[in-house]
Amino acid sequence: MSFFKKLKDRFVKGEEEQQESTSQNEPKNESLEEADSFNPYTGEAYKGGEVVYSKAEEEERLRKEALEAEGKSLDGETETYEDKLDRLSVPSEPTDEANIASKFKKGLEKTRTSFSTKINDLVAKYRTVDEDFFEELEEILISADVGVNTVMEMIDELEMEVKRRNIKDTSQVKEVISEKLVEIYYGNDEAEEVEGLNENPDGPTVYLFVGVNGVGKTTTIGKLAHRLKSEGKKVTLAAGDTFRAGAIEQLDAWGERAGVNVIKHSAGSDPAAVIYDGIQSAKSRNADVLICDTAGRLQNKVNLMNELSKVKRVIEREIPNAPHEVLLVLDATTGQNAMSQAKTFAEATDVSGIVLTKLDGTAKGGIVLAIRKELSIPVKLVGLGEKVTDLEPFDAHAFVYGLFADMVEEFDEDEEENQA
Amino acid sequence: MAFEGLSDRLQETIKKIKGKGKVDEQDVKEMTREVRLALLEADVNFKVVKDFVKRVRERAVGQEVMESLTPGQQVIKVVKEELTDLMGGDESKIAVAKRPPTVIMMVGLQGAGKTTTTGKLANVLRKNHNRKPLLAAADVYRPAAIQQLETIGKQLTMPVHSEGTEADPVDIAKNAIEKAKEDNHDYVIVDTAGRLHVDGELMGELQRIKEAVNPDEIFLVVDAMTGQDAVNVAQSFDDQLDITGVLLTKLDGDTRGGAALSIKAVTGKPIKYAGMGEKLDQLEPFHPERMASRILGMGDMLTLIEKAQTQVDEKQAKELESKMRTASFTFEDFLDQMEQVKNMGPLDEIINMIPGANKMKGLKNASFDDKQIVHVEAIIQSMTKKERQDPSLMNASRKKRIAKGSGTSVSEINRLLKQFEEMKKMMKQMSNTKGKKGKGMNFPFM
Numbered sequence: 074m075s076f077f078k079k080l081k082d083r084f085v086k087g088e089e090e091q092q093e094s095t096s097q098n099e100p101k102n103e104s105l106e107e108a109d110s111f112n113p114y115t116g117e118a119y120k121g122g123e124v125v126y127s128k129a130e131e132e133e134r135l136r137k138e139a140l141e142a143e144g145k146s147l148d149g150e151t152e153t154y155e156d157k158l159d160r161l162s163v164p165s166e167p168t169d170e171a172n173i174a175s176k177f178k179k180g181l182e183k184t185r186t187s188f189s190t191k192i193n194d195l196v197a198k199y200r201t202v203d204e205d206f207f208e209e210l211e212e213i214l215i216s217a218d219v220g221v222n223t224v225m226e227m228i229d230e231l232e233m234e235v236k237r238r239n240i241k242d243t244s245q246v247k248e249v250i251s252e253k254l255v256e257i258y259y260g261n262d263e264a265e266e267v268e269g270l271n272e273n274p275d276g277p278t279v280y281l282f283v284g285v286n287g288v289g290k291t292t293t294i295g296k297l298a299h300r301l302k303s304e305g306k307k308v309t310l311a312a313g314d315t316f317r318a319g320a321i322e323q324l325d326a327w328g329e330r331a332g333v334n335v336i337k338h339s340a341g342s343d344p345a346a347v348i349y350d351g352i353q354s355a356k357s358r359n360a361d362v363l364i365c366d367t368a369g370r371l372q373n374k375v376n377l378m379n380e381l382s383k384v385k386r387v388i389e390r391e392i393p394n395a396p397h398e399v400l401l402v403l404d405a406t407t408g409q410n411a412m413s414q415a416k417t418f419a420e421a422t423d424v425s426g427i428v429l430t431k432l433d434g435t436a437k438g439g440i441v442l443a444i445r446k447e448l449s450i451p452v453k454l455v456g457l458g459e460k461v462t463d464l465e466p467f468d469a470h471a472f473v474y475g476l477f478a479d480m481v482e483e484f485d486e487d488e489e490e491n492q493a
Numbered sequence: 494m495a496f497e498g499l500s501d502r503l504q505e506t507i508k509k510i511k512g513k514g515k516v517d518e519q520d521v522k523e524m525t526r527e528v529r530l531a532l533l534e535a536d537v538n539f540k541v542v543k544d545f546v547k548r549v550r551e552r553a554v555g556q557e558v559m560e561s562l563t564p565g566q567q568v569i570k571v572v573k574e575e576l577t578d579l580m581g582g583d584e585s586k587i588a589v590a591k592r593p594p595t596v597i598m599m600v601g602l603q604g605a606g607k608t609t610t611t612g613k614l615a616n617v618l619r620k621n622h623n624r625k626p627l628l629a630a631a632d633v634y635r636p637a638a639i640q641q642l643e644t645i646g647k648q649l650t651m652p653v654h655s656e657g658t659e660a661d662p663v664d665i666a667k668n669a670i671e672k673a674k675e676d677n678h679d680y681v682i683v684d685t686a687g688r689l690h691v692d693g694e695l696m697g698e699l700q701r702i703k704e705a706v707n708p709d710e711i712f713l714v715v716d717a718m719t720g721q722d723a724v725n726v727a728q729s730f731d732d733q734l735d736i737t738g739v740l741l742t743k744l745d746g747d748t749r750g751g752a753a754l755s756i757k758a759v760t761g762k763p764i765k766y767a768g769m770g771e772k773l774d775q776l777e778p779f780h781p782e783r784m785a786s787r788i789l790g791m792g793d794m795l796t797l798i799e800k801a802q803t804q805v806d807e808k809q810a811k812e813l814e815s816k817m818r819t820a821s822f823t824f825e826d827f828l829d830q831m832e833q834v835k836n837m838g839p840l841d842e843i844i845n846m847i848p849g850a851n852k853m854k855g856l857k858n859a860s861f862d863d864k865q866i867v868h869v870e871a872i873i874q875s876m877t878k879k880e881r882q883d884p885s886l887m888n889a890s891r892k893k894r895i896a897k898g899s900g901t902s903v904s905e906i907n908r909l910l911k912q913f914e915e916m917k918k919m920m921k922q923m924s925n926t927k928g929k930k931g932k933g934m935n936f937p938f939m
């Protein structure tokens with residue numbers, strides 16, 4: 074079976090089934106929506122009674138309620154979260170393959186349009202596969218931040234493959250291109266699976282978030298907390314960024330949005346101590362998951378990287394085998410420096426997975442191909458926007474499908490049979 | 494290898510043409526190919542690279558090789574000149590409105606550094622220009638964005654105008670200007686929410702703010718680590734808002750920063766300031782020349798060569814080099830070198846000019862500040878002649894004596910001894926690689 078056909082079977086058919094199944098299983102869907110439409114302010118969502126307040130938070134809530142009863146507001150700003158939640162929160166969707174694919178397709182709309190338009194233009198422009206064709210293909214891939222070395226390797230392999238299969242017509246080369254992209258990502262290990270997040274069966278599971286400044290750590294933690302919570306897990310967040318202005322308040326706001334407990338110290342305190350308290354709290358509350366935020370830091374700052382190693386050691390000491398994931402957050406807009414980030418953070422904290430954020434823009438984050446290839450660090454999650462639901466598991470096939478969706482859909486099975 | 498500097502990349506070609514009086518067209522082609530790869534690795538947009546390489550090729554073909562420089566350096570020089578040309582001159586001026594307040598709008602992608610840079614810029618305006626800025630919190634979307642700016646305002650003891658997250662950012666900006674007039678602020682810096690350049694709705698909001706407050710400057714804040722997409726982002730923000738300048742952030746990292754070149758090439762707008770850290774006093778005027786060297790991965794090599802040439806006499810340098818090679822470098826030489834280096838400027842600046850210095854273990858851990866030099870000098874001066882020539886003589890009682898004599902501590906002396914050993918090791922390493930590659934560079938202090 075051809076590669077495009079495989080993709081098509083998996084995703085296009087899946088999508089159709091998905092549509093059918095939603096109309097058939099309405100009750101199931103409704104209950105999903107219900108479980109998710111809670112609002113931390115109105116209290117509606119707490120029907121299930123699973124939100125556990127820490128003592129401090131309970132007190133805070135009571136104080137708030139008392140103030141509100143008197144017609145005062147705690148402060149002007151927090152009020153608006155209600156509206157914001159309405160605007161921002163979308164019922165979370167089941168994350169089966171078809172759905173991921175369609176989400177990727179939507180999230181990567183711009184990427185896909187420009188990328189596949191380019192490939193189509195290319196194919197239209199050159200009728201034969203020649204040197205000029207490969208040169209232009211090289212440029213398309215470079216413009217996706219794949220990195221010049223990886224691109225050149227890939228072009229070499231493509232040229233060989235084209236020769237081997239005796240392909241002369243550019244329209245046929247499209248398929249080989251996407252096949253190669255997936256192959257680069259997975260390398261020789263034929264796993265080709267969505268690599269999910271590790272869990273600790275004995276609880277609590279600890280996830281540590283690391284990365285350079287402004288890539289989306291805190292936001293991703295908010296999104297992940299929301300997702301885990303809607304899966305019925307009890308989640309605690311630890312506000313380990315005590316440095317950046319407003320960082321604690323930001324995580325706190327996300328905690329509120331997701332309806333989960335946040336452990337925090339005052340600004341400027343020792344991050345390791347916050348994380349330590351987070352662990353103790355997660356243990357005593359019997360939380361399923363503890364997610365630790367850390368301050369953004371550039372990888373060439375030795376002291377800051379040492380601090381991060383220390384934070385990780387605290388976690389290791391308190392819970393055997395923890396952290397169960399060290400997630401490096403990379404901004405898809407970042408160019409080749411992402412490789413240096415991956416290398417240095419991996420040295421300092423033994424990164425187990427990557428979260429690729431901001432893929433809803435026009436940047437493509439192609440460097441993750443090289444990172445996976447060179448350092449064997451898989452992408453586990455992708456960020457596709459600023460809303461609480463804009464987080465998806467990474468699936469290399471779906472990723473490539475997102476880039477090549479037009480071509481895959483246009484793919485004509487008859488044509489393939491004729492050529493076979 | 495990723496992140497090879499251009500000069501490393503050119504070594505191969507240079508070897509081949511060494512001894513020839515002229516660089517022929519094939520040589521130039523080979524060298525410009527290396528230039529292309531170096532620029533692509535530095536994240537310069539591929540289209541920008543294409544145009545650039547074409548220009549370099551035209552200029553380099555047939556050019557006489559200058560006597561004092563090797564052909565490779567000549568190419569580097571052409572590349573650097575072209576780069577610096579493209580990057581423009583120093584431009585850290587900020588507009589002053591005829592009628593105050595001057596309004597500055599900060600725009601850019603999510604997480605680029607707008608809010609932080611808002612604070613930094615206000616700090617520069619106050620400290621260096623004696624202005625009295627008001628900050629306006631017009632990001633009503635990101636959780637705690639307002640608290641973030643308010644915290645920054647507190648850190649600077651500078652007022653922040655905010656109206657909560659309910660208000661329309663357009664009104665917030667307008668009201669901030671009214672407030673500035675009332676309270677005699679001569680600058681208003683409006684922090685806006687991060688947004689994608691393709692987000693029509695939010696870009697429309699920026700256009701409405703622009704119409705409402707008629708800003709004197711619209712600064713696009715860009716992360717120096719941005720890759721190929723920088724051209725799309727910059728072009729799009731410029732098309733929609735007609736930006737007046739660019740602020741580059743996170744240049745304290747180890748990125749090559751090719752995005753700077755891409756942005757300048759597509760928008761023609763000047764890059765005014767560079768963010769050099771998270772702290773609010775870490776904003777510096779942007780130096781196109783330094784950026785050009787950085788993109789090429791060679792430190793500020795030409796400046797260094799120039800400085801070295803004016804400060805060091807050839808003979809001394811030769812002597813030193815042989816000492817390095819034989820590792821017979823002593824504390825006395827060290828003292829000598831320090832004198833020369835001191836004449837060249839602040840030490841950490843010089844270290845930064847050395848290509849690959851940040852990758853060298855010995856240098857990375859040895860922090861060089863000028864105050865330390867004074868201590869080091871004092872320590873060495875308190876050593877006896879014998880001790881200076883043979884540090885292995887050093888024992889506890891000698892160290893104590895030196896510490897007393899120099900007004901330092903034993904642990905400082907230990908540190909210096911260790912650094913000295915590391916430095917010697919490094920010199921040996923450097924002179925070895927130098928020998929291998931046949932690079933004829935003489936750094937006065939090593």
Ligand SMILES: Nc1nc2c(ncn2[C@@H]2O[C@H](COP(=O)(O)OP(=O)(O)OP(=O)(O)O)[C@@H](O)[C@H]2O)c(=O)[nH]1
Binds near residue numbers: 285430
């Ligand atoms: N468009 C888009 N924006 C995102 C995404 N993820 C995060 N952001 C935005 O990026 C900006 C920075 O996100 P943060 O979560 O504060 O990043 P951080 O890594 O915690 O930043 P520091 O703690 O300052 O290092 C915010 O404006 C987020 O809303 C994404 O997937 N898409």
Ligand SMILES: Nc1nc2c(ncn2[C@@H]2O[C@H](COP(=O)(O)OP(=O)(O)OP(=O)(O)O)[C@@H](O)[C@H]2O)c(=O)[nH]1
Binds near residue numbers: 610635744768769
């Ligand atoms: N190392 C370093 N970090 C910086 C610099 N400028 C900003 N940052 C950090 O980058 C991160 C994001 O900065 P913000 O000022 O929140 O960015 P923003 O553009 O306002 O983000 P949004 O409002 O979410 O779009 C923070 O962690 C800052 O501390 C810089 O020059 N160097």
Ligand SMILES: [Mg+2]
Binds near residue numbers: 290
């Ligand atoms: Mg954060």
Ligand SMILES: [Mg+2]
Binds near residue numbers: 638
């Ligand atoms: Mg901001």
